[in-house]
Amino acid sequence: xxxxxxxxxxxxxxxxxxxxxxxxxxxxxxxxxxxxxxxxxxxxxxxxxxxxxxxxxxxxxxxxxxxxxxxxxxxxxxxxxxxxxxxxxxxxxxxxxxxxxxxxxxxxxxxxxxxxxxxxxxxxxxxxxxxxxxxxxxxxxxxxxxxxxxxxxxxxxxxxxxxxxxxxxxxxxxxxxxxxxxxxxxxxxxxxxxxxxxxxxxxxxxxxxxxxxxxxxxxxxxxxxxxxxxxxxxxxxxxxxxxxxxxxxxxxxxxxxxxxxxxxxxxxxxxxxxxxxxxxxxxxxxxxxxxxxxxxxxxxxxxxxxxxxxxxxxxxxxxxxxxxxxxxxxxxxxxxxxxxxxxxxxxxxxxxxxxxxxxxxxxxxxxxxxxxxxxxxxxxxxxxxxxxxxxxxxxxxxxxxxxxxxxxxxxxxxxxxxxxxxxxxxxxxxxxxxxxxxxxxxxxxxxxxxxxxxxxxxxxxxxxxxxxxxxxxxxxxxxxxxxxxxxxxxxxxxxxxxxxxxxxxxxxxxxxxxxxxxxxxxxxxxxxxxxxxxxxxxxxxxxxxxxxxxxxxxxxxxxxxxxxxxx
RNA sequence: UGAGGUGUAGCCAAGCGGUAAGGCAUCGGUCUUUGGCACCGAUAUCCCAGGUUCGAAUCCUGGCACCUCAGCCA
Numbered sequence: 001x002x003x004x005x006x007x008x009x010x011x012x013x014x015x016x017x018x019x020x021x022x023x024x025x026x027x028x029x030x031x032x033x034x035x036x037x038x039x040x041x042x043x044x045x046x047x048x049x050x051x052x053x054x055x056x057x058x059x060x061x062x063x064x065x066x067x068x069x070x071x072x073x074x075x076x077x078x079x080x081x082x083x084x085x086x087x088x089x090x091x092x093x094x095x096x097x098x099x100x101x102x103x104x105x106x107x108x109x110x111x112x113x114x115x116x117x118x119x120x121x122x123x124x125x126x127x128x129x130x131x132x133x134x135x136x137x138x139x140x141x142x143x144x145x146x147x148x149x150x151x152x153x154x155x156x157x158x159x160x161x162x163x164x165x166x167x168x169x170x171x172x173x174x175x176x177x178x179x180x181x182x183x184x185x186x187x188x189x190x191x192x193x194x195x196x197x198x199x200x201x202x203x204x205x206x207x208x209x210x211x212x213x214x215x216x217x218x219x220x221x222x223x224x225x226x227x228x229x230x231x232x233x234x235x236x237x238x239x240x241x242x243x244x245x246x247x248x249x250x251x252x253x254x255x256x257x258x259x260x261x262x263x264x265x266x267x268x269x270x271x272x273x274x275x276x277x278x279x280x281x282x283x284x285x286x287x288x289x290x291x292x293x294x295x296x297x298x299x300x301x302x303x304x305x306x307x308x309x310x311x312x313x314x315x316x317x318x319x320x321x322x323x324x325x326x327x328x329x330x331x332x333x334x335x336x337x338x339x340x341x342x343x344x345x346x347x348x349x350x351x352x353x354x355x356x357x358x359x360x361x362x363x364x365x366x367x368x369x370x371x372x373x374x375x376x377x378x379x380x381x382x383x384x385x386x387x388x389x390x391x392x393x394x395x396x397x398x399x400x401x402x403x404x405x406x407x408x409x410x411x412x413x414x415x416x417x418x419x420x421x422x423x424x425x426x427x428x429x430x431x432x433x434x435x436x437x438x439x440x441x442x443x444x445x446x447x448x449x450x451x452x453x454x455x456x457x458x459x460x461x462x463x464x465x466x467x468x469x470x471x472x473x474x475x476x477x478x479x480x481x482x483x484x485x486x487x488x489x490x491x492x493x494x495x496x497x498x499x500x501x502x503x504x505x506x507x508x509x510x511x512x513x514x515x516x517x518x519x520x521x522x523x524x525x526x527x528x529x530x531x532x533x534x535x536x537x538x539x540x541x542x543x544x545x546x547x548x549x550x551x552x553x554x555x556x557x558x559x560x561x562x563x564x565x566x567x
Numbered sequence: 568u569g570a571g572g573u574g575u576a577g578c579c580a581a582g583c584g585g586u587a588a589g590g591c592a593u594c595g596g597u598c599u600u601u602g603g604c605a606c607c608g609a610u611a612u613c614c615c616a617g618g619u620u621c622g623a624a625u626c627c628u629g630g631c632a633c634c635u636c637a638g639c640c641a
Contacts, residue, residue, distance in 0.1 A: 012581080012589085040641055075640065132639055141637055143569045177639055187570040189637055198639035217641045241571055241636050262572090264634095269578080275641095317590055319580050321573095324634055328578045331591045341604060376604065407602080416600060450600045461600045530601045556602045559593095 014320040016055070016261055020063055020232060029231040033065025036230050037091070038072045038105075038221070041083035041205070043275035044290040045090045045298045047311070047332070048266040054315035055263070056234055057096040068228055069098035073106045074220050076204035084205070086290070090298040095308045105215075105224050106206040112215050112223050113167065115253050116178060116196060120159045124252050125196060126152055127162035128179045135177075138184070139192050145185035146192045152181060166199055169212045173199050180219070182248065190245045194218055222246040222258070230258040236265040237322065266318065267326040270480035271296045272487050272496065286500060287481070293537075293548050294481045294504050304478065305525050305535030305550030310339040329480070333551045340525060340533040340550065345373050345380060348418065348463040349528040349547075350512045351475055353392035355438040355467065358423060361389040366466070369448075371419045374527075383516050386469040387420050392512050394530075397462045398439060400428060405560055407459035409439070416461040418529065422447040463529045470512035473545035476537065477506040513545060520545060527553075 013021075023029055035056040039049065060067035069091060073079050091098070119125035128151045130138060140146030154162075163178055165171065178197040186192055196219040201212045215223075225233045233246075240262045250257040267273055272281075273296060281287045281295070290297050293304035301311065314335035318327050348371075367387045374380035393409070402410040409415045414424040420443075427440035446453050450461070481504050487496045517526070519542075525535045532552035540546040 014580090038641095042641080072641070078640075135639075136637070139637060141569085145569090146637090174639060189570085192637090195639055200639085214639095216639075221641085237572070238635055239641090243571090264573085317579080319590095321580070323573050323580090325579060328591060331579070334591060337603090346601080372600095375601085405602095418600060420600095458600090460602075463601075527601085527603085530603070532603095553601075553603050558602090560602080 012316070012319075015322070016232070016234060016263060016320055017059060017062070019259075019261060020059060023231070024063065032229075032231055033060060033063040034068070034229055034231045035060050035065065035234060036068040036070050036225065036228065038070045038224070039087050040072045040075070040078070041080065041087060042075070042078040043083060043279055044086050046273055046275070046278065047268065047296045047298070047301065047314075048273050049090075050094060050298055050311050051266045051315050051318070051320075052234070052236075053091055053094055053096060054312055055320055057098075058316075059232070059234075065231070066101055067096070067098060068101040068103055068230070070103040070224060070228070071105065072217070072221065072224070073104055073204070073206060074215050074217065076200065076202040076214065079205055081205050086299060090302075093302060093308055094298065094311060101228075103224075103228060104206055105220055106204060108220075108224055108227055109207060109211055109215070111227060112220060115223060115255075116215075116219075117160070117163065119180065119196075119252060120163055120178075121156060122252070123156060123181065125178055125180050126154055126159050127166065128152070128177050128193075128195075129175070130177075132174060135195075139189065140184070142189070146189075148184050149179070149193065152193070163197075166197070166213050167211070169201065171199055173201055175199060178213075180249070180252075182245075188241060188244055190218065190242050191248070194245060218242055218245050219249060222250050222260075223253075223255075225258045225260075226250055226253075226256045229256060233258045233260045235260060235262055237262050237324070238265075262322070263320050264322055264324055267324075268296060268332065269326055269329045269485045270482050270487075271329065272482070277496070280497075286497065293476070294478050303537065304548055305340075305533060306336050307339050307343075307525075310335040313339065326486070336533065336551050337554070340527065342376050343374075344525050344527040344533055346371075346375070346527045346529050347517060348385065348465055348514045349475070349517075349531065349534070350392045350394050350463065350465050350470070351477075351508055351528075351531065352395040353465075353510075353512050354395045354398060354436065356391040356393050356423070356441055356464070357438060358389050358391065358441055358443045359426070360442045363389055365389070366469075369419050385419065385514060385516070386466045387417075388466045388468055390467040391417075392465045392467055392470060393417075393439075393462055395436075397460075398425070398436065400436065403564070406557075408462055409460070414444075414458050416447070416450050416458045417443075417464045418461050419450065420448070420464065421445070421450075422452060422458055463531075465512050465514060467512075469515050471515055471518055471545070472510050473513045473517070473547060475508045475511040475534065475547045475549065477508065477549045479504045479506075511547075513547075517545060525550070 037053050037056045057067040128149045138147045177195045179193045179195050182191045184192045195216050197213045200214045203209050243260050246260050291299035291303045314332050368384040369387050370382050371385050398409045411425050414422050423441040423443045425441050429438040431437050482499045483501045484499045487499045520536045522536045522538045527533050533550040534547040537546040537548045
């Protein structure tokens with residue numbers, strides 16, 4: 001296993017860390033802290049899981065404890081090996097190390113079965129022959145108590161016999177269950193004789209066909225925690241109602257009893273976060289896969305260019321509490337920009353090129369100008385960029401009739417080409433349709449390096465590329481997956497998918513790139529100056545570079561325009 | 568109409584009886600060879616109503632709002 005350290009993120013206290021601190025003070029667990037991250041391998045991890053991972057592994061690291069990675073693989077019909085592999089990869093990529101503590105709930109099936117037999121012998125569990133429909137009927141409703149199953153009072157001998165035969169495979173799927181004998185009138189539905197085992201003649205990714213009965217979450221989870229001597233079993237809010245049952249099983253068995261603590265799951269604006277919905281997007285090909293850069297999955301964010309560090313910082317910044325919350329996606333974007341600003345090499349790229357001819361520059365001359373790789377990191381050094389008579393600049397850096405607060409290039413106006421010269425626009429050449437296709441400019445040789453000896457100033461500095469030297473590549477621009485902050489914000493009878501953003505992916509197939517980008521490898525991250533952060537996609541090859549836009553730079557000009565539009 | 572939770576700024580979130588941290592966003596400004604970064608400044612009386620107290624976001628009482636639960640999913 002790679003040696004990755006977990007504890008390099010900003011952390012502050014929260015109610016869970018407060019509980020642990022107190023437990024340490026009172027020596028509740030003999031000075032131990034043991035947490036676990038228990039994903040079900042039925043999908044890819046998303047940013048919400050990252051929050052849980054950072055919490056569980058983070059807490060363990062801070063308090064000198066351990067955090068287990070445990071696959072909660074109790075339902076073979078939904079689980080796949082592909083998911084197990086992706087989950088391990090994602091947790092590792094996020095920077096966490098479970099050491100030797102990799103576990104599978106399925107490894108405990110034998111022990112769980114013995115404990116179930118124990119409860120049967122104690123008269124605390126029984127085999128029930130009710131059909132699924134009948135079970136629902138007998139359960140009662142939120143406001144009315146349930147009714148006891150007619151099979152509730154079978155003898156211990158009969159229950160033992162039936163349960164043994166359930167396990168032996170004598171009965172078809174769904175024909176019987178093993179249920180805990182608790183209280184059909186409990187106001188907490190979870191306590192109304194919950195099902196412990198169901199019959200499922202299905203092959204399990206790990207145990208093969210060794211079992212045909214599989215434990216339910218409520219029965220299994222506490223046992224897994226108990227077996228692993230977990231101290232703090234941290235889960236999300238929807239399990240709060242299950243805690244009495246978690247406690248009941250462990251007490252009934254008289255075994256080691258961890259404390260379950262619930263916190264609010266993460267929601268983000270402009271995206272969906274349930275595994276069911278993410279699966280739907282993948283299956284219906286509304287995105288290009290689990291790792292589509294528009295997905296809030298860990299693999300999607302990775303492909304998009306997010307750094308593990310930025311995700312960890314984000315998780316630290318949003319905190320941990322019990323109030324339902326939807327975090328503004330701008331906070332996530334802030335985290336990547338903050339990290340990438342420090343580490344990303346700067347480079348020039350022109351996404352939507354417009355030709356610029358420097359009329360007074362020699363035809364066959366090429367200069368190699370020095371450019372800084374990262375102003376935030378002097379150690380990153382410098383590089384050379386070629387300059388020549390014909391250049392490309394960004395279409396949006398030129399406006400023929402500019403509004404008053406636009407200070408880039410316009411007819412008769414002078415701007416600075418980054419690391420090069422001042423140029424002035426003299427003529428605008430258009431095609432038959434009136435589209436600007438070329439700018440005729442002149443440069444001032446005295447301004448090499450960006451300063452004019454006469455002290456005159458220019459308002460703008462723009463990026464550029466030498467047409468003859470630039471390489472061509474594909475750039476994929478991403479926007480939010482949904483047009484609404486809350487995808488569930490739909491008209492009567494509408495579907496969340498109707499809020500999918502048709503413009504969430506824009507492919508620019510012939511963007512121009514600085515020649516120094518040749519040879520960039522998938523995963524490499526750059527700042528395209530004045531545009532944003534980009535990373536090389538795995539679809540990239542030596543013949544054709546493909547970049548993903550991770551996030552734009554903050555863009556004051558865009559905001560000014562937006563404000564102007566609203567007026 | 569049952570049970571369990573939660574309500575502090577546009578969004579997260581500290582606060583634990585002594586007079587509302589911090590981050591994101593937003594708006595001003597400084598700086599600038601990235602309209603980036605950095606820096607400076609602005610922005611809340613804490614769901615509501617009573618009560619206790621010298622003093623309440625914090626304690627008490629009563630409301631209100633929102634979330635979760637009726638899978639042989641987790």
